[in-house]
Amino acid sequence: MSLIVQKYGGTSVGSIERIQAVAARVAQSHKQGDQVVVAVSAMSGETNRLIGLAKEIEPQPAAREMDVLVSTGEQVTIALLCMALHKIGIDAKSYTGSQVRILTDNSHGKARIKEIDGHKMQDDLDAGRVVVVAGFQGSDENGNITTLGRGGSDTTAVALAAALNADECQIYTDVDGVYTTDPRVVSTAQRLEKITFEEMLEMASQGSKVLQIRSVEFAGKYKVPLRVKSSFEDGPGTLISLEEDDLMEKAVVSGIAFNRDEAKLTIRGIPDQPGVAYKVLGAISDANIEIDVIVQNVAKDNSATITFTVHRNDLSAAHKLLNQIAKDLGAIEVEADDAIAKVSIVGVGMRSHAGVAAKMFEVLAAENINIQLITTSEIKIAVVVEERYLELAVRALHTGFGLDAPD
């Protein structure tokens, strides 16, 4: 007998029919003898409907009352899912975040979970019940309702799994697992059986949006095995696990991630002296603009060049700031370019294999793709290329690292 936490998102519970399909899926696990805790989101569209009501009154409503309002969305789902489970003969009981209780800090709208009391849930499970918990919400020390922010239902599921020492946390979504790359770009992309938390983090932060980054971090921290599955079809999904076992049979590179939401800024000819990187990048950060890739080089004349990328939406603000900074520092010029894309190869296997970077550059060179920037981490190599080469680069790397599905 295993203890499984399952999470179903808004699309999976988007209608009465879909809620009934979720109930059938939960019943299947329950009948296999598993103890099942289910975390659910609001029915798709409901959260936006509630936010719409609030905005009719006030564009910036008080965060505390916003949480009282939107938390009703998941509360509706837990009740309906329990009814659907009862209907097919499964004993089930619902809990709001406050009822569990999921104790959070008091940052309304973006609260963090501090503690979960698993006793009531464990009692229900031991009595043969399915436990259905409202995702995305909790309450603070004073009993105020809080929400974890958008996508927080994944985090709820992982936190429940950690609190109950579950054997697995299954995230049901509209894809049937994590792929070697986006199948819309590379038709030969394959579902991964397994991926490590670190790889998943790199894949997610590089733009493969299957799971909320925060929930993956959380799962890694609390050592909760995570599995991504499809709400709509059967299948094993992808297991995100701690262990790097079976790695010998595994490819050196697990997946190709990419991101076309970034833009690149370069400031050239800065007199090189200690602190210039801080002067440049500190000012950008202070304006609440997130910076992704950063590369700095020093030219022969000892002047420095700093290149970095920001989200495309922030480009014009960052560009303006950078022009001012260039003036202050006596830099020679500033360049901005939004026709770029970032492509990354990710894999824990590259730790123990030399020459992975060289192989990557070789593959891109063979396609005549010029590399503008390179950054590396222990399990990732990312390059920035012209945006028009993005698909070509991804396909070439996918083939080059042996990730294509067999015919």
Next chain:
Amino acid sequence: MSLIVQKYGGTSVGSIERIQAVAARVAQSHKQGDQVVVAVSAMSGETNRLIGLAKEIEPQPAAREMDVLVSTGEQVTIALLCMALHKIGIDAKSYTGSQVRILTDNSHGKARIKEIDGHKMQDDLDAGRVVVVAGFQGSDENGNITTLGRGGSDTTAVALAAALNADECQIYTDVDGVYTTDPRVVSTAQRLEKITFEEMLEMASQGSKVLQIRSVEFAGKYKVPLRVKSSFEDGPGTLISLEEDDLMEKAVVSGIAFNRDEAKLTIRGIPDQPGVAYKVLGAISDANIEIDVIVQNVAKDNSATITFTVHRNDLSAAHKLLNQIAKDLGAIEVEADDAIAKVSIVGVGMRSHAGVAAKMFEVLAAENINIQLITTSEIKIAVVVEERYLELAVRALHTGFGLDAPD
């Protein structure tokens, strides 16, 4: 400075515009220096929408989950009303029934309030805040969400007023007070300045549906002065109070109530012996049919006649039962009549005035209206007449007892 509890029903908070109008009304009291606690219902239509979702899954959903589901309706309203109050510069804080906490028994869907903790609310009031509480809901000793049943928001308001020792509990509705009779029947009906709890109970149970009977009983029990006011226009409304002061200036009869939802059944020629009333009426009650008026007489031949009224919807079931009972008891005949109506005069003044009944019968006789049944209580005289005479009877009595508004 007074402490006022205000209750706004579903129609009063039925749209964002109306919620804003309620906020303006609350702000008015707050600015006058009153401490204000507001109890609200779900936006009109919302409870039915939620029930509809549940019924799509299961016609008889579990009561516990039904309460989890429908309690979201008021939770949405409290958040939106607080936002609307903030918008016009009033500090306000919302509480669900569980948060207050309003402790109830565990009869889901028809729970009764056991206790209310007023401390958090009093702290907020003392800090200058308006407190907004979800009506109709609470939680039991184990933290399960409960609802008080339809119309329960009135009861919440009265219970809050009792717990906080409020100076007045104001029920805002779509009429501007309690009238001497239904103004749609008698155009000269007048709003009453004051009415006693007992009169209100008689008026309400006789079909003047301004307030939930249960909340009036509750207010009487806890000596909470109750005031019915209009959500849509200014005005003093009607005060429902404990004191019968100023009665000397008050009319003997306060109002005329009527009810056309009843039907009459008569069983004639029952051999008169102890226990026949029980045999007849016990069987009807056992079938869960509610009986209103009961009259029994004994004829010269010692045979008994029993006449009683039931809701019209129950007539055919009751008639069938009665035929069987008549056979068993050897009664002579059974008669059923659904073309009847009940008209009552209500007033604490009649306690100390003789001849009120005689006056009533005189007024009806003058209009040639035949009285089929008569029942009396200390502060009410009710008669059953042919339905076609209902309006005429109400108008004649309204005039006869001096209730018509001056021209």
